[in-house]
Amino acid sequence: MINELLKDLTNMEQVANFIDEILVGTESKEEHNELIKEILIRIEKIDLYIKLEMCKWKVRKVGFLEVVIRPNIKI
Numbered sequence: 001m002i003n004e005l006l007k008d009l010t011n012m013e014q015v016a017n018f019i020d021e022i023l024v025g026t027e028s029k030e031e032h033n034e035l036i037k038e039i040l041i042r043i044e045k046i047d048l049y050i051k052l053e054m055c056k057w058k059v060r061k062v063g064f065l066e067v068v069i070r071p072n073i074k075i
Contacts, residue, residue, distance in 0.1 A: 005042050009035070016064065023064050032058065 009015040026032040061070040
């Protein structure tokens with residue numbers, strides 16, 4: 001259900017999801033806020049909900065499927 005709901009965003013390589021986890025990656029805070037808003041609207045339209053206590057918002061590093069994901073760091 002979530003795969004189909006977010007298919008166009010996943011194809012744009014801004015969103016990854018696996019079962020009940022959704023990962024959002026954007027270049028700017030503004031783009032991030034708009035994308036989160038769009039995802040929340042879509043989820044609400046199909047009568048699903050988000051457990052806020054399970055969410056991590058606006059972080060620079062996150063574990064996803066046992067892999068740590070973070071922005072590229074140049075040395």
